[in-house]
Amino acid sequence: MHSFGYRLNGLLTFAVTILALMCAITSLSDNFNTPSPSAEIKIMNINWFQKQPQGHDEVSLTMNVSADLQSLFTWNTKQVFIFVAAEYETRKNSLNQVSLWDAIIPAKEHAKFWIHTSNKYRFVDQGNNLRGKKFNLTLHWHVMPKTGKMFADKIVLTGYSLPEEYR
């Protein structure tokens, strides 16, 4: 004769199995969604551009970041973390990556936006390599799902350059 507790245990095991299966299907179905995000970043102004007393170049700029990241959102998306980075080469490093701005997009309704902002984090070089420097701006995203693996990708925007002279 099965006790009540034994049956409850069996039921729970069954429920947990179904739940695990549903989670697996959910994250699997996410893989079939091919997102097509778009982004554009315009540099509106170089606010100032200086060599700091310690010898590091630093620039302050204002950008207009516009993006449509709605396609990153599925019913399994918890939130999306995004950041804009300046990427450039110097003789010392083949890749310098400086994060300039970031945000958390909590829902699909907020995933199509533009923002006029100056850099939230300092754009400082490790040396004094920024005059006339060509650089890329990249919009990176990390999609945090409700269940399953996080995934990350980026859009690379090319063809930016800094002024030849400090100002």
Ligand SMILES: *[C@@H]1O[C@H](CO)[C@@H](O)[C@H](O)[C@H]1NC(C)=O
């Ligand atoms: C920023 O860019 C978006 C998209 O190109 C545009 O609609 C918006 O007017 C721009 N904002 C400013 C302040 O230039």
Ligand SMILES: *[C@@H]1O[C@H](CO)[C@@H](O)[C@H](O)[C@H]1NC(C)=O
């Ligand atoms: C900018 O991105 C392009 C395309 O990914 C790449 O070929 C180039 O080396 C990058 N430029 C810099 C300065 O990082």
